[in-house]
Amino acid sequence: MLYFSPWKTVLIWLTVFVGVMFALPNLYPKSVSDNLPSILPSQAMTLGLDLQGGVHLQLKLDRNELVENRLESVRDQVRQLLREDSIGYTGLSGKGQTVTVRIRNEGDVEAAMELLSELSVPVVGNTLTGTAVTEVDIAPREDGSLELILTDDGIDYRMQQALAQTVEVIRGRIDELGTTEPIIQRQGNDRIIVQVPGADDPERVKELIGTTARLTFQMVDVENSVEDAIGGRPPAGTEVLYSQDDPPIPYLVETRELVTGENLDDAGVSFDQNTNEPVVTFRFDGTGAQRFGRATTQNVGRPFAIVLDDQVVSAPRINEPILGGSGQISGSFSVEGANNLAILLRAGALPLKPTFVEERTVGPSLGADSVAAGEFAGIVGGLLVLVFMFLAYGLLGLIANLALIINIVLLVAGLSILGATLTLPGIAGIVLTVGMAVDSNVLIFERIREEKLAGRSLIQAVDIGFQRALTTIVDANVTTLIAACILFYLGSGPIRGFAVTLAIGIVTTVFTAFVLTRWMVAWWIRNRKPKALPEGFVKLVPDNTKISFMWLRRFTFTGSAIAVIASMVLFATINMNLGIDFKGGSLVEVQSKAEIADTSDIRTRLSELNLGEIQVQGFGSPQDVLIRIQSQGGGDNAEQSALNLVRSELEADYDIRRVEVVGPTVSGELAQAGTIAVLAALGAILIYIWLRFEWQFALGAIIATSHDVILTIGMYVITGLEFNLSSIAAILTIVGYSLNDTVVVYDRVRENLRRYKKMTLPALLDLSMNETLPRTTLTSLTTLLALVALYFFGGEVLQSFVAAMIFGVVIGTFSSIFVAAPLLILFRLRPGSLAEKDKTVDAEKAATANTSPIDLG
Structure with missing residues (x-):
């Protein structure tokens, strides 16, 4: 397990080298990368609009308007055809999707039908498949009139044509502005997404598009x-x-x-x-x-x-x-x-x-501030984690730190290769990846320590430690990967960027922890030939702790149940502070051109516009103000009208730094998609754990995770933090983290169930909790260090997102010990039940115990 052939060594470091080469373009300006030889990578990560400024718009085409236009066109064609052949008619009218015309002379009905039949000639709706679409069906009525009915297939065909034409027209208009790499793409059956990075005049962009x-x-x-x-x-x-x-x-x-x-x-x-x-x-x-x-x-x-x-x-x-x-x-x-x-x-x-159903605008100055804040938070969080790992593991901590740095390099390289967009939530995903990468190394090192304390030689302890940590690392990361994939599939915009970052981070974490770290440890043993395991400078948890966690379950279980019920009651009785993502409306961040913003003056001036409830509050520096405007209730266009009034009222004295406008159409869809995302993630992970473990473990993990989600929602209700689209990302990440922690604990429980067939379940659970306590403590602290740095230095835009993450890490750690484990007792899991399915365990243990020293060359 610790032997690496020369070609494996070359492959490992070639991967690292390629990652470094693809990550390097992010360090120098585009003018340099454009002049590099074509053989060298030159593509850097794409910064999201929230980091470089720009305009994000979601447009909707009205199907009813299309039907009205088609109805008018068919009516005109009927009039023209009948007049050209001198066929008398009356009562030409259109309603819904039907045009009705009455032929005066009964003998002309057949001639009129044959004449109008050219309107019902099928058209090719799909050039690839050759599928024909009939746009108009013609049918005579008993009273001698004719009905020309617009078919649903025909309307769908025209809608797709209108979407395609609109995309091309908008692309032509935006290209005339000379902006860099705009994104114009279809979404669904009636939507178009337009993103214009670096645009400093959103009103001009909207005017050109609309x-x-x-x-x-x-x-x-x-x-x-x-x-x-x-x-x-x-x-x-x-x-x-x-x-x-x-x-x-x-x-x-x-x-x-x-x-x-x-x-x-x-x-x-x-x-x-x-x-x-x-x-x-x-x-x-x-x-x-x-x-x-x-x-x-x-x-x-x-x-x-x-x-x-x-x-x-x-x-x-x-x-x-x-x-x-x-x-x-x-x-x-x-x-x-x-x-x-x-x-x-x-x-x-x-x-x-x-119709503009969604608008998100970020000024270039705010984007630059966000980049600076994100970089500083990342550096501070990274340094805290590096120092903590060195203090906890000494030389092994230095190896883990080197693997962690390479992990981040590979993550950046992956984002660059895919051309992914890095957003503010994406930076949060990078910081979270740091914590998860540390978790994998902590799992390995704690396993090595346990094997060494059990009396094995250093080489055997290292080899077996890596082997036994592999299953736990894979199970823990796959659960998080499932959540990331569902988040990408059901999410949109910045949330997808977060999901991509998290997913790539999981892959690079498994590689660096189990392949790269293992190679460096093997190299250290082969060249230094140490006799003992390096010790750290601090020990947070003493060896061989014997805390009676299951004795405490009566109090913790009861407390958790009360907290969950209270959270549900509060959620049902107190209105949550929903952001505009879920209830519609507008959010405008402005910066005063004077040294201090006058919030009372803004409030007075905007109250005269009759826009309903308006919240004005300080935000960040004394110059910055955040303005929230309630949903106007007059459809999607009403939100744009309200925003235009606010702009015209304030733009003389304030710079508009950020704008978010969400119409009722999008807000309803986001709320539904967010709920489906959480439920889908829980369902998918339930199936995975059920297949990997037993039904008791699967239900226990889902109940413990639901406990964490409900308490997090209760935290939002109690604190009044704004619940927006980023909060859904936070909850889904909490789902992944909580399950990661629970799976690590359950994996140890499963192992001990096979080892101690006659031990009572409470005693076995206590043993498992104590054995994993050092890992649980170290992982939680390192993740919290990264998140706390992001909370204090990452900017106010991310604070509600990170606050939920911090709360989720604490609650997730608590639930994996005091909720997930006691549930196994409640579900009457029998010690030894897994051993009955695995008759070869004893033989494997005997073979492991007799493992001979490994030749490290």
């Missing part, structure tokens, strides 16, 4: 009065549109579109030679130029309206035919406004107007 940008050229009706049309009903074939001026000017325009933006070939910005004002120049393609030339030739002397998203940008008079296929749009533009319009026209129009 504007439909449908450009049309329509004639102005000069024969009828616009005032009469406003006061009554516009004449047939006309509509009233308003200009973008303040106050807006009404125009009576013909609904017939001369040319649309689909015929534009290019658009740009120039300056009017007469007024020196910015204007938007445009050029049509061949088809558009012909249509525009023909329309202007036929309407010389008449005004025409340039309409953008149902608003009249300008209405110039046609003095002469415009045959060149180009022109300009003027309208008192600023340079930025003209440039934005040119971008919109070049990128094309959106098929549907999107």
Whole structure:
């Protein structure tokens, strides 16, 4: 077990070397990595928006709007087809997903059905499979009318088309901004995620994304009065549109579109030679130029309206035919406004107007502060852990520290190779990985100590210690990995980043603890030939403790039951401080341009906006203020309107550092997903432990873990800490940590059940608890050291997340001893029951006892 062939040694250190090479690009600037030879790794970790600043938006396309558009289109097609063939009709109308038309002459019904059948011709809905989709079903009714029904498959097909087109249009608009590596991707059947790193003007980004940008050229009706049309009903074939001026000017325009933006070939910005004002120049393609030339030739002397998203940008008079296929749009533009319009026209129009259901904006300065805080917290936490390990194990502690440093390097390399995004919760995942890596080494070293105290030689103690720790390390880390995988699958955004970091950290931890540490210990024994195990400078738990844990179970069990019931009662009776992730609303972090922020002034100014309950509180430095605005209850667009009011009220005196807006649609989904994530993690881990152990162990682990989750929720209720999306990540991590601790204890119980077949269960559990007590204490303390550093130095954004983690570590350690173990007595687990399934244990023990010294070369 301690012998490593030369090729294994080369493979181990080659892995470490490759990890170092892939981690190095994170230490030097991008300008250096871009100039490196192509053979060398140059990809660094991607920083999340919360670390580098930027805008995260989630957009939703309205299916009902799509249905209305399709209904209008089918109605127009029916009208056009019947008129072209001179088939008389009446009662043409649309409702729901059905267009109804009545044919006047009964003899024309069949002809009308054949004519309209072209609307029901199937289209290819999937180019890969060739699946055909029928968009319209035509059916006659008994009264002689025809029904044209929009099929659900057809609507789904159009929705997918609209999503794909919207993604491409938005990508074209964002690319025009010149931002670095934006992310635009579909999510689900009606959502689009847009992330623009480094964007310092979120309002401009939202305006570019949210504007439909449908450009049309329509004639102005000069024969009828616009005032009469406003006061009554516009004449047939006309509509009233308003200009973008303040106050807006009404125009009576013909609904017939001369040319649309689909015929534009290019658009740009120039300056009017007469007024020196910015204007938007445009050029049509061949088809558009012909249509525009023909329309202007036929309407010389008449005004025409340039309409953008149902608003009249300008209405110039046609003095002469415009045959060149180009022109300009003027309208008192600023340079930025003209440039934005040119971008919109070049990128094309959106098929549907999107709704912003979620917004998270982080200013660049706050992102830089978060990076600095995270780095400092990581350094402090890491140093505390390194010093503690050296004091506890001496030379072995130094070996563990070297393995821990390489573990972090490999973790960073893994994130870089995958192109993963590092977020603030991801930094928390790295700090947590430090604690878990230490746990694996502590398990190994404590096993070695036990074997040495049992009278084995140093080589035998080291060899058997690694062997017996392997099963425990694998079981403990697999349970955490299950939680991480479920968190990644069900989570979103920063929570996924945390899950990826945790999952990679588990893999690197198993490698460094069981392979790299074992190689370094073997090298030390082979070269130094020590006679005794190195001792540390401190011993937190004396050898051979005999604490009567099971005698205390009557008090601890009762206390835990009372605490769980109290937490459930408090949760049911006291409103939890839910963050906007779960109840919707807006959160705005601002920084005063003066030396001290005036919270009372902010509160007074915002209360006049009639936005409902508004909370204003200091946050971090005297300049920083956190503002929470309740959900507006008017749908997703209402949240955006409230945010715009707050921005306009405060932006003169305050810098907007962070914005989070969650509409009711997303908040409901997040609450459901969070609950499902916790339940799914518990269910998956229950199955794993059941397969690896016995049903008593599985139920005991789940009950103990549920105990920890319920008490953590009770802590949130009592303390009033905000419960948000990061809190779900904290609870799931507590699930993993608690199970990790419980599995370590259960693994020792299982081992002792096979060894001491006649010992009473309470005595056996006491023995197991005492044997694992040094490991439990050391692991909890090292993890707490890392978390405490993150709590005090990682920034206020993470404090509620880390506070839950600290509470969870303490409660998880308590429950693994005083809840999980006594449950085995309650479930009447029989000593020796496992031995009956494993008849070869005695033979293995005998073989182990007679192990001869291993040749270490």
